[in-house]
Amino acid sequence: MTNNMWDEIRQQLQETIGANNYSTWIEPLEFSGIADGVAKFWVPTQFFGNWIRRNFADQIKHHLNTTGIAITRVEFAVAKHTPAKGPAATKPATPKPLAREIGASLDSHFTFDSFVVGKPNELAHAAAKRVSEGGPVTFNPLFLYGGVGLGKTHLMHAIAHDLKKHQPDLNVIYLSAEQFMYSFVQALRDRKMMDFKHMFRSVDVLMVDDVQFIAGKDSTQEEFFHTFNALVDQNKQIIISADRAPGEIMKLEERIKSRLQCGLVVDLHPTDYELRLGILQQKVEYYRNQYKGLVLADGILEFLAHRISSNIRVLEGALTRLFAFASLVGREITLELTQDCLADILRASDRKITIGEIQRKVSEHYNIRLSDMIGPRRMRTLARPRQIAMYLAKQLTSRSLPEIGRHFGGRDHTTVIHGIRKITELKELDSQISEDLELLRRSLEA
Ligand code: ADP
Ligand code: MG
Numbered sequence: 001m002t003n004n005m006w007d008e009i010r011q012q013l014q015e016t017i018g019a020n021n022y023s024t025w026i027e028p029l030e031f032s033g034i035a036d037g038v039a040k041f042w043v044p045t046q047f048f049g050n051w052i053r054r055n056f057a058d059q060i061k062h063h064l065n066t067t068g069i070a071i072t073r074v075e076f077a078v079a080k081h082t083p084a085k086g087p088a089a090t091k092p093a094t095p096k097p098l099a100r101e102i103g104a105s106l107d108s109h110f111t112f113d114s115f116v117v118g119k120p121n122e123l124a125h126a127a128a129k130r131v132s133e134g135g136p137v138t139f140n141p142l143f144l145y146g147g148v149g150l151g152k153t154h155l156m157h158a159i160a161h162d163l164k165k166h167q168p169d170l171n172v173i174y175l176s177a178e179q180f181m182y183s184f185v186q187a188l189r190d191r192k193m194m195d196f197k198h199m200f201r202s203v204d205v206l207m208v209d210d211v212q213f214i215a216g217k218d219s220t221q222e223e224f225f226h227t228f229n230a231l232v233d234q235n236k237q238i239i240i241s242a243d244r245a246p247g248e249i250m251k252l253e254e255r256i257k258s259r260l261q262c263g264l265v266v267d268l269h270p271t272d273y274e275l276r277l278g279i280l281q282q283k284v285e286y287y288r289n290q291y292k293g294l295v296l297a298d299g300i301l302e303f304l305a306h307r308i309s310s311n312i313r314v315l316e317g318a319l320t321r322l323f324a325f326a327s328l329v330g331r332e333i334t335l336e337l338t339q340d341c342l343a344d345i346l347r348a349s350d351r352k353i354t355i356g357e358i359q360r361k362v363s364e365h366y367n368i369r370l371s372d373m374i375g376p377r378r379m380r381t382l383a384r385p386r387q388i389a390m391y392l393a394k395q396l397t398s399r400s401l402p403e404i405g406r407h408f409g410g411r412d413h414t415t416v417i418h419g420i421r422k423i424t425e426l427k428e429l430d431s432q433i434s435e436d437l438e439l440l441r442r443s444l445e446a
Helices: 003-017 018-024 046-066 119-132 152-166 177-189 192-202 218-233 254-260 273-290 298-308 310-331 335-341 344-347 355-364 370-374 380-394 402-408 413-429 431-445
Strands: 031-034 040-043 073-078 142-145 172-176 205-209 237-242 264-267
Touching: 003 018, 003 046, 018 046, 031 119, 031 264, 040 046, 046 073, 046 172, 073 152, 119 142, 119 152, 119 264, 119 273, 142 402, 142 413, 152 172, 152 205, 172 177, 177 205, 177 218, 192 402, 205 218, 205 344, 218 254, 237 413, 273 298, 273 310, 298 310, 298 335, 298 380, 310 344, 310 402, 335 344, 355 370, 355 380, 355 402, 355 431, 370 380, 380 413, 380 431, 413 431
Parallel strands: 040 073, 142 237, 142 264, 172 205, 205 237
Antiparallel strands: 031 040
C-alpha cells in the first residue's frame, strides 16, 4: 500500500467515523507496512493502541479490504522511536497545550423557566432545583437518569445557568462523558496529565452528562473515579446523568456503581399525555409569535400529544416541522395537514394499538358483545359504541378510513366518516360521552 492509498482510506474513514474521532484517533496513526496479510501501524501510547484496536480496527480493516488490499488483520504497536519519515523525524512535535477551557457550552434555552413540570419529572425537577440553589451539599452526587429525550440535559444546563447567575465566582463545569474521555486521552497523548488532574480537581460543581458512555472504557473509568472521589472528598457538588440506573450500566466497575448510588438517584419517567400537552402548549406560544397569522385548528395539540409518545425531542421536532410547513404553504394547520406533514413521525411512534383491542375495550365498557360491534344490527345501544370505537380507531391508530371500515364488518368508509363526525359532535355536547372517551383512551394507552 502506498501512502497515497492510505490517505485515500483515511478520507473514507473520516466520513464514516466523523471528524472528531478522526482527528483524535486516525490522524496520529502512522502507517508502518504490510506483511503476511497484516497491516501495521504505529501508535503514540499503549492506551491509544488498545482503544483503537477495540473501536476502529474492524473499520480500518474493512476499508483496506474494499480498496483492494487483502489483509486479515491490523496491528498497532507503540512507536518506540520517532518514525523515520515526516517532519517529526527532525523536530519532535511540540505537545499541544491542553485546552484551558474545559467543559461544553450551555444551551441558553435550557432553563428552569422553559422546563415544563409534570408527574413524570417532578422529582428530578425538584432535586435539580435544590442543587441549583447552591446551598450546602446534601446529596452527592445527584444522579439523574431516564430514556433519551426526557430532559436530562435540559435540567443539567438549567442548574448550571442558575448557579452561574447567582454565584458567578463558582467554577461550574458541564461536559459529556465523551468529552471527558477526549480531554483525558488528549492529556495522555500530550503528556499533560498533571494539568488534567489539576483542572478537574479545581472545579466547584462538576456535571457529567451521559456517563454510560464510559462503560467499558477502562482507563477513562479509572480516571473518572479518581476525579469523582477527589471532588466528593472536598465536598464539591457532582451531578451525573445516564440513560439508566447506576446498577444497570453494564461494564461499569462495581466501585463506581456503588459510589454513584451514594447520593440521590432520581429518574425521569416516560412522558404522560398531560406533560406532552403542556410542553406543546408552551412551544406553541413561542411559534405564535414567530409565525404570526398562522391558524391552528382545535384539537391538533391534543392529537399530537396522544399520538407522539416516544420522547420530547421528537415531539418538538414534529411541531417545528408542522409550523414551518404550514407557513410555507400558507394554510391553516388542520388535522389533515398534520397527518400529511408528519406521516413518517406518526407511523414511527405508532403505539400499535390495534383496532381489535379498541373494539374489545369498547364492547366491555358498554357491556355489549364483540360480535355486535362488528355485526349488522343498527339499534342505538350498539351503534353508539361502534361509532366510538371507530372514532378511537381513527385517533389512536394510523389505519385509513377504508381499513377501519373493513374491521367493522366490511362497512363503507363513508359510514366510518359519519360515525367519527357524530362522535366529534357529541363529545362537545354530552359530558358522559367525553368522559367515556377519555377513560377508554387512557386504558388503551396504558
Ligand atoms: P435528554 O438529555 O434526556 O436526552 P434533553 O434534555 O436533551 O433530553 O431534552 C430533549 C428536548 O426536549 C430538549 O429540546 C428539551 O428542551 C426538551 N424538553 C425535555 N423535557 C422538557 C420539559 N419538561 N419541558 C420542556 N422541554 C423539555
Ligand atoms: Mg442528553
